[in-house]
Amino acid sequence: MNTVQFQRKVLRALSQCAFLSEKLIGIPKSRYYCPTCSQNVFSWQPLVRDIGDGHSKLEKSPRICPHCKSLERTRLFSLYLAKYRILETQLDILHFAPEKGLESIFRAANIKGYLTTDLFMPNVDKVEDITKMSFPDNAFDLIYCSNVLEHIEDDKAAMSELYRILRPGGQAIIQVPIIGETTYEDPNIRSETERYKHFGQGDHVRVYGTDIEERLTSAGFDVSPFDILDELDLTEFEKDRMNIKRHELIHRCLKQSR
Ligand SMILES: [Zn+2]
Incomplete structure (x- = not known):
């Protein structure tokens, strides 16, 4: 050990x-x-x-969290779901790289459908490569994809697939680690050690900047970035109690009905 x-x-x-x-x-x-x-x-x-x-x-x-293994971003999103009563609507939901605690919330909700997916995680409902998924067009009302795209070499293909499988009028909630304004990537950086040095984790292939918004817009989405901690408007006591003081930028990506 x-x-x-x-x-x-x-x-x-x-x-x-x-x-x-x-x-x-x-x-x-x-x-x-x-x-x-x-x-x-x-x-x-x-x-x-x-x-x-x-x-x-x-x-x-x-x-x-020692019980459900949630990180700040998961706790923030749980509060976001509750605040806007998102799970009180009949939705088909797709959840990438499912966080255990969040998965329990989705499974307990009275929604239309719920699927988990990932290429490598065990026990997901569907094993899928996000750059070429088997789901039909316009299949989901809500897609939750947190801390996935920074692992994906062809993120343009992944974003395009997310747009394809989202139902018109639906939304994809995209979250990635963001530092600064400009995305930093270099396909020549291949080893895990070098990737950790450059991108902060051995299996990350880039560090996004706030310009991820342009990439998501190019995929077809109407993108609204927002600071989820500010949006929740918590007191200092609540932030301390739930250990959620980190500001996390979320991209709400809408597929317009045409
Ligand atoms: Zn927990």
């Missing part, structure tokens, strides 16, 4: 002890709460980041 695995084991054990003590004897009182799985959280866990070639690094600031 390496150091990172050991640290993860200890953190998991600690949070489980705290969770059980709360459930059984009511103490200690949790300071934190996860809106994705609706559970109290004693302590958040740090993210283990893939730095390439089988190596990983433990991030300093703890961000992950």
Whole structure:
């Protein structure tokens, strides 16, 4: 067992002890709460980041829910779904690289249809390559695709496919890590170690800038970027309690009815 695995084991054990003590004897009182799985959280866990070639690094600031493994962006989107009552409508939803906690929310909702998909994750409903999917045109009302496109070499094909399978009048919620204004990519950077150095993670192929909006527009979407933390308008207490202080830019991509 390496150091990172050991640290993860200890953190998991600690949070489980705290969770059980709360459930059984009511103490200690949790300071934190996860809106994705609706559970109290004693302590958040740090993210283990893939730095390439089988190596990983433990991030300093703890961000992950010990129960459902949600990150800030997942917790923010859970709150967004609730605020705008999105799941109270009869929708066909496609969820890429499904986050466990969010998947539970979608599956429990009274919606028309829900499918998870990914090329590599186990236990998804449909194994699909986002650049050439088998879904028919105009198949989904809502597509949630978070932290996927930065892994995809041909993101132009992926965006075009997302547009194709979205129903007119529907929306794709696209989220990627964004730094600065201009997207940085270089197809000659191939090794995981180099990709970590240049793009921040061993399996990322670029770092998007805010100019991702132009790429999405070129695929056909009407794009509205928004800061989801600002949009939710939370109090400082709520942000602290749910550990969601990071600003995350989301792209709401609409396919107009023609
Ligand atoms: Zn959770």
